[in-house]
Amino acid sequence: MENSTPDIQRIKDESPFNLPKLRKYFPAWLRNFLPIGGGHHHREEEKTLFGFLAFLISESFIFAVFIISYIALRATAETWIPPGVKGPEMSAQTLLSSIILLSSSIVIYFAERALKKRKIARFRLLWLMTVLMGAFFLYAEVKEWLGNDFSPSTGLLGSTYYLLTGFHGLHVAVGIILLTAMLIRSFIPRIYQKGHYGVTAISLFWHFVDVLWIVLFSLIYLWRG
Amino acid sequence: MPNNLVHGVTLPESESKHTLAESEKNWRRYFTFNTDHKVIGVQYLVTAFTFFLIGGLLAMIVRAELITPASDLVDRPFYNSLFTIHGTVMIFLWIIPSIAGLSNYVVPLAIGAKDMAFPKLNAIGFWLVPVGGIVLISSFFLPGGAAQAGWWNYPPLSLQNPSGNIINGELFWILSIVILGISSIMTAVNFVTTIVWLRAPGMTYFRLPILVWATLTAQLMQLIYLPALTGVALMLLADLTLGANFFRPTAQGDPVLYQHLFWFYSHPTVYVWVLPIFGIFSEIIPAFTRNPLFGYRSVALATISFVPITGFVWAHHMFASGTPEWLRILFMFSTELVAIPTGIKVFAWTATIWKSKLHLETPMLFAMGGVMMFLFAGITGVMLGAMPFDLHVNNTYFIVGHFHYIVYNTITMALFGGIYYWFPKISGRMYLEGLGKLHFWLTFIGANLCFFPMFPLGLQGMVRRISSYDPQYVDWNILASLGSFLLGVSILPFIANIAFSWLQGKKATKNPWLATGLEWTTSSPPPKENFEEIPVVDFPPYDYGRDKYSHPHLANR
Numbered sequence: 001m002e003n004s005t006p007d008i009q010r011i012k013d014e015s016p017f018n019l020p021k022l023r024k025y026f027p028a029w030l031r032n033f034l035p036i037g038g039g040h041h042h043r044e045e046e047k048t049l050f051g052f053l054a055f056l057i058s059e060s061f062i063f064a065v066f067i068i069s070y071i072a073l074r075a076t077a078e079t080w081i082p083p084g085v086k087g088p089e090m091s092a093q094t095l096l097s098s099i100i101l102l103s104s105s106i107v108i109y110f111a112e113r114a115l116k117k118r119k120i121a122r123f124r125l126l127w128l129m130t131v132l133m134g135a136f137f138l139y140a141e142v143k144e145w146l147g148n149d150f151s152p153s154t155g156l157l158g159s160t161y162y163l164l165t166g167f168h169g170l171h172v173a174v175g176i177i178l179l180t181a182m183l184i185r186s187f188i189p190r191i192y193q194k195g196h197y198g199v200t201a202i203s204l205f206w207h208f209v210d211v212l213w214i215v216l217f218s219l220i221y222l223w224r225g
Numbered sequence: 226m227p228n229n230l231v232h233g234v235t236l237p238e239s240e241s242k243h244t245l246a247e248s249e250k251n252w253r254r255y256f257t258f259n260t261d262h263k264v265i266g267v268q269y270l271v272t273a274f275t276f277f278l279i280g281g282l283l284a285m286i287v288r289a290e291l292i293t294p295a296s297d298l299v300d301r302p303f304y305n306s307l308f309t310i311h312g313t314v315m316i317f318l319w320i321i322p323s324i325a326g327l328s329n330y331v332v333p334l335a336i337g338a339k340d341m342a343f344p345k346l347n348a349i350g351f352w353l354v355p356v357g358g359i360v361l362i363s364s365f366f367l368p369g370g371a372a373q374a375g376w377w378n379y380p381p382l383s384l385q386n387p388s389g390n391i392i393n394g395e396l397f398w399i400l401s402i403v404i405l406g407i408s409s410i411m412t413a414v415n416f417v418t419t420i421v422w423l424r425a426p427g428m429t430y431f432r433l434p435i436l437v438w439a440t441l442t443a444q445l446m447q448l449i450y451l452p453a454l455t456g457v458a459l460m461l462l463a464d465l466t467l468g469a470n471f472f473r474p475t476a477q478g479d480p481v482l483y484q485h486l487f488w489f490y491s492h493p494t495v496y497v498w499v500l501p502i503f504g505i506f507s508e509i510i511p512a513f514t515r516n517p518l519f520g521y522r523s524v525a526l527a528t529i530s531f532v533p534i535t536g537f538v539w540a541h542h543m544f545a546s547g548t549p550e551w552l553r554i555l556f557m558f559s560t561e562l563v564a565i566p567t568g569i570k571v572f573a574w575t576a577t578i579w580k581s582k583l584h585l586e587t588p589m590l591f592a593m594g595g596v597m598m599f600l601f602a603g604i605t606g607v608m609l610g611a612m613p614f615d616l617h618v619n620n621t622y623f624i625v626g627h628f629h630y631i632v633y634n635t636i637t638m639a640l641f642g643g644i645y646y647w648f649p650k651i652s653g654r655m656y657l658e659g660l661g662k663l664h665f666w667l668t669f670i671g672a673n674l675c676f677f678p679m680f681p682l683g684l685q686g687m688v689r690r691i692s693s694y695d696p697q698y699v700d701w702n703i704l705a706s707l708g709s710f711l712l713g714v715s716i717l718p719f720i721a722n723i724a725f726s727w728l729q730g731k732k733a734t735k736n737p738w739l740a741t742g743l744e745w746t747t748s749s750p751p752p753k754e755n756f757e758e759i760p761v762v763d764f765p766p767y768d769y770g771r772d773k774y775s776h777p778h779l780a781n782r
């Protein structure tokens with residue numbers, strides 16, 4: 001424990017948030033994120049990760065707003081797909097690119113593990129694979145957009161479809177940029193020796209983007225009627 | 226009297242090496258991309274105050290138009306732009322950034338930290354504010370003028386685009402809101418991380434000053450609720466520029482959805498403003514009554530309780546928007562529930578003042594004036610929360626009166642109080658008491674003269690956002706307009722005081738108010754990393770009552 005004197009220890013133990021009983025019910029990972037009691041300097045990585053998590057929570061609320069709007073508009077609309085429009089179809093390609101995006105979550109997990117075990121070459125390979133899988137998804141999405149027979153101004157269907165896929169696609173693109181940056185960083189000697197919260201944060205972001213796609217995919221392609 | 230022993234924290238005998246003279250030479254740093262939270266705090270405050278002056282000027286033109294019943298000073302579209310930009314500026318460029326500035330300055334000091342958690346992010350967050358502000362103000366010079374749909378910016382009105390241009394005032398309004406929203410989210414991430422991670426040893430949650438609790442609460446609310454505004458602004462942007470149909474009733478879009486999403490943020494935002502203000506009251510009142518804050522823990526818990534509560538009341542802004550009956554009744558009850566944690570606080574301040582020895586310096590005058598005015602604002606709020614009453618006065622000047630008692634008479638007054646209170650810490654100099662008191666009385670009289678007439682006007686049925694009105698309303702309107710001009714005048718002693726005192730004022734000691742917060746244990750202004758030595762905290766907050774016995778250095782006030 002950093003610069004702990006017996007005095008500080010006493011203070012910590014007295015604090016109502018530090019009752020040993022309460023602490024017992026806090027899983028270790030939560031304790032890392034939510035330092036209870038006072039005096040937590042010099043834990044740079046966890047602090048940064050905490051900030052990133054706070055940002056992700058905020059970001060997820062924007063998605064929540066878009067998703068709720070979609071559900072509310074769609075549930076009350078008289079006609080969802082305007083006459084003469086085919087609407088978004090789940091083609092083989094959509095399915096394939098979705099499966100690839102979701103599998104990339106597994107790949108990035110193993111990349112992270114490789115880094116923890118100090119197998120840097122394997123980390124780079126798996127990390128690069130994640131980038132490529134993300135890029136393929138983005139490519140497939142743009143192709144789907146270009147093939148569609150509707151635009152953002154085609155009823156509520158077009159507006160919501162492009163909002164959801166566009167905003168999600170933007171996140172995939174940002175993810176790819178961040179992933180690439182981390183890959184380049186890995187070539188700086190000794191950079192990942194002290195810790196790799198950047199890798200952890202970006203892999204967290206990538207899982208976030210992937211989980212969101214499951215929700216969006218169900219809403220856009222599986223919701224019938 | 227051992228003045229170097231503050232609550233068991235041993236401080237070096239001499240004042241900091243980083244002396245006043247040295248920092249004075251560095252005034253240029255205020256114009257650079259600096260990452261010191263103290264510099265950023267001042268940058269925020271000065272920027273916000275500049276926008277306050279601009280917003281105030283717009284308001285005085287509005288009031289000048291309303292001094293006669295006819296629409297004779299400015300043309301109607303321009304009048305619409307005036308009140309729209311006035312409201313937007315005051316909310317997003319005065320209240321929010323000035324609170325961000327004060328919190329930026331005080332919170333790291335008050336928890337014993339060297340700086341914010343992410344200093345660079347902090348600086349970026351600040352610099353986005355003038356960018357967003359310039360985008361907004363510059364829209365006046367576009368062909369077709371600035372946005373005209375009020376600060377709510379409800380579609381379909383906001384989608385009309387009277388100028389017909391692709392680049393229009395409405396577009397700039399939305400861009401500005403998105404930029405300022407991104408800035409606020411950065412700031413929120415920063416504050417939450419700072420308060421959770423950077424507290425000094427021994428600074429447990431229940432030793433945090435209420436201002437810090439309030440900042441934590443307010444910034445958590447920004448994190449959760451602000452994305453709704455950013456999201457809805459992006460959807461509106463799509464409607465306006467890409468021809469999307471989210472809020473277009475002619476293409477099955479739903480304008481009421483906009484209202485839900487807008488108020489889902491914009492109700493909570495009123496607590497993002499007012500909770501730090503309550504925090505300022507809770508710092509000033511104990512220091513000037515020499516009493517510990519009454520019911521500290523209840524106040525802290527009442528503060529944090531707003532994070533969930535405030536998410537369940539938004540539809541009280543939509544009682545008259547075709548909201549289903551069951552929803553209206555539900556929201557009426559949840560709205561009135563808010564009075565409980567709010568009441569706890571008012572009770573706590575009153576009890577703190579009760580039978581105390583009052584010190585009526587400028588910060589305390591503003592704090593007491595602010596609490597008094599808040600009582601008025603809160604009571605009218607509870608009236609509005611009663612749906613049958615609200616349906617009656619909805620969209621009238623009664624609403625305008627209610628929220629101006631909040632935003633001016635409570636929030637702006639408290640901000641001035643806070644600025645006077647921390648001015649010695651920030652500048653290392655004392656302000657002039659006489660000018661400060663003059664400022665207070667002009668503000669207090671001006672604000673009541675300006676905003677009180679709006680209650681009778683609203684009850685008589687004068688609707689808001691119009692530039693001409695029935696002549697029967699003229700008397701109260703003249704009073705309100707005169708009040709607004711008096712408010713304009715009231716700013717002058719403030720500016721004179723701050724400018725003069727910063728340059729020539731009497732040197733301030735470390736702790737001119739003999740207050741107990743950690744910020745008062747370091748020199749005025751504090752050295753680069755705030756403390757010569759990171760303090761160790763082993764005392765409760767607002768430790769005033771026991772002056773004579775354990776804190777002899779605090780007793781002589």
Ligand code: HEM
Pocket residue numbers: 494495496498499541542560561563564567602603604605606607608609610611615618619620624627628631632
């Ligand atoms: C006990 C507390 C409060 C209650 C019950 C309350 C209730 C209400 C209600 C029902 C309205 C909507 C009136 C209408 O448009 O018909 C309203 C408007 C408003 N309130 Fe409050 N209020 C309270 C406190 C506050 C506070 C603390 C603030 C600010 C910090 C605030 C700021 C506003 C604003 C800005 C509006 C007007 C929005 C607009 O129409 O442009 N209120 N209030």
Ligand SMILES: [Cu+2]
Pocket residue numbers: 491492495538539541542
């Ligand atoms: Cu409200």
